[in-house]
Amino acid sequence: MTCNTIESLYAACMGRPTQRVELVAAEREALEDLRRRQHSARSLAFRAGIILGCATGVTDKEVARQLRTTSWTVGFWRQRFNRGRLEALSDEP
Numbered sequence: 001m002t003c004n005t006i007e008s009l010y011a012a013c014m015g016r017p018t019q020r021v022e023l024v025a026a027e028r029e030a031l032e033d034l035r036r037r038q039h040s041a042r043s044l045a046f047r048a049g050i051i052l053g054c055a056t057g058v059t060d061k062e063v064a065r066q067l068r069t070t071s072w073t074v075g076f077w078r079q080r081f082n083r084g085r086l087e088a089l090s091d092e093p
Contacts, residue, residue: 018075019082021054028055030086047089050077 023031034048046067053063053074060074067074080088 018060019079020057021051021078021081023051023055027086028052034089043091044089047077047081050074051081051089054078054081 031048031052035045035052037045046069049067050063050069050073053066054060060071060078063074064071077089
């Protein structure tokens with residue numbers, strides 16, 4: 001691989017840009033409610049925590065470290081949320 005400029009080398013090393021998670025107030029409230037509700041499915045509460053973590057602007061790696069999961073899992077749910085919002089966090093494909 002040859003790079004003509006430092007910028008192209010930097011871009012090649014950085015990989016794909018991460019999609020930002022931007023929440024409206026109602027979404028943030030719903031996610032926080034899912035995360036702390038005692039009768040929520042554990043997996044749904046975990047996914048809500050991932051999205052709330054992503055919305056703070058930290059990297060997938062940092063969210064993964066905080067939640068003791070993989071950055072792949074964080075990226076998967078972040079992308080799925082960005083495509084389908086709250087409904088996309090359910091177990092159905």
